[in-house]
Amino acid sequence: MATKRSTPQRGKPLSANGDPPAYPSNNRPAHNPNQPPSKPASTGLSRAAQCALEVQLMYSSRAANYDFEKGGWHATLGQDFVDWLTPIRPGAAILDLACGTGLVALPAARAAGPKGTVVGVDVTPEMLESARAKGTVGGMARVEWVLGDVSVDLMGLEAVGRVVRERGGAEEVGGLLEARGRVMVDVPTEDRTVQFLWYHVLRREVGLECLFDSRWIKGIGSLEDLFENAGLEVVRSRRVKSYVPESWNAKEEMWDVFEKNLAFDTSFAKGGKVQMARKLWPEIWKTGLREDGRLWNGQALYVTIGKKPQ
Numbered sequence: 421m422a423t424k425r426s427t428p429q430r431g432k433p434l435s436a437n438g439d440p441p442a443y444p445s446n447n448r449p450a451h452n453p454n455q456p457p458s459k460p461a462s463t464g465l466s467r468a469a470q471c472a473l474e475v476q477l478m479y480s481s482r483a484a485n486y487d488f489e490k491g492g493w494h495a496t497l498g499q500d501f502v503d504w505l506t507p508i509r510p511g512a513a514i515l516d517l518a519c520g521t522g523l524v525a526l527p528a529a530r531a532a533g534p535k536g537t538v539v540g541v542d543v544t545p546e547m548l549e550s551a552r553a554k555g556t557v558g559g560m561a562r563v564e565w566v567l568g569d570v571s572v573d574l575m576g577l578e579a580v581g582r583v584v585r586e587r588g589g590a591e592e593v594g595g596l597l598e599a600r601g602r603v604m605v606d607v608p609t610e611d612r613t614v615q616f617l618w619y620h621v622l623r624r625e626v627g628l629e630c631l632f633d634s635r636w637i638k639g640i641g642s643l644e645d646l647f648e649n650a651g652l653e654v655v656r657s658r659r660v661k662s663y664v665p666e667s668w669n670a671k672e673e674m675w676d677v678f679e680k681n682l683a684f685d686t687s688f689a690k691g692g693k694v695q696m697a698r699k700l701w702p703e704i705w706k707t708g709l710r711e712d713g714r715l716w717n718g719q720a721l722y723v724t725i726g727k728k729p730q
């Protein structure tokens with residue numbers, strides 16, 4: 421399909437402020453990306469149900485404090501997501517998949533105005549509760565919060581990778597778009613940061629494999645390919661700086677970083693996973709080291725906006 425290539429060009433990502441990323445990506449994969457994922461531990465649940473539980477386990481305990489984590493960066497990013505979609509047409513209908521506490525949906529509702537409609541869908545009841553508790557004020561779009569698993573019920577975006585890529589969600593979302601409608605997706609970059617190693621390598625190694633399979637992301641072009649393969653035209657892509665407060669950690673900080681992540685990611689508590697994780701962490705840590713022997717603790721994103729071809 422002939423589609424217009426967006427700027428920046430594939431393989432030359434820009435950060436939000438136009439600077440190159442603080443550290444270039446380190447191309448030393450710990451695992452063969454072509455290797456099929458290890459089998460999930462047998463729980464008698466369907467994979468979708470198991471994944472929904474894993475997600476809920478991770479977010480239910482965080483819901484009350486989610487908006488304030490690490491200086492409140494989620495809220496800043498949520499507002500920026502909406503700004504990147506500007507102009508949002510007054511009266512627009514907006515679907516926010518994996519809406520969490522509404523940090524994108526609510527600013528979007530302000531932008532769409534009183535004739536607009538916003539529907540936020542999320543699988544974690546506590547996250548939706550926090551969203552609902554915020555209420556709405558005059559001048560905002562009508563907002564509805566829906567409890568649902570977008571990988572099962574809707575085929576949506578979410579922290580997109582698995583859902584969109586493995587299950588044809590991009591085509592489905594494209595099908596939902598109005599003629600002038602747009603779709604925006606964000607994914608983490610392929611940089612081997614602490615976040616990458618924790619969420620995309622360590623979790624998988626201990627059998628917590630449902631979240632964040634981003635091994636298909638090789639650069640800004642991966643998301644663009646996804647859109648184009650789904651029949652969408654890429655409008656714009658950007659590489660966004662880390663909104664998570666960053667640091668560059670030396671070897672001596674390895675266990676401190678481990679404990680902090682563990683305190684945050686409660687999914688490890690079950691089934692002896694902590695012990696397993698402790699054994700694996702030193703080797704996994706090494707795979708992300710930069711030339712200066714430090715590991716980047718941060719998370720840059722690729723964000724792509726697409727639309728239906730005219």
Ligand SMILES: C[S@@+](CC[C@H](N)C(=O)[O-])C[C@H]1O[C@@H](n2cnc3c(N)ncnc32)[C@H](O)[C@@H]1O
Pocket residue numbers: 475476479494498517518519520521522523524541542543544547568569570571572578579
């Ligand atoms: C990192 S939070 C993002 C929340 C919100 N989009 C934001 O930017 O603040 C991820 C959210 O995705 C939700 N989620 C993950 N997988 C989901 C799925 N399959 N269906 C619905 N929600 C999902 C989680 O419950 C969580 O609230």
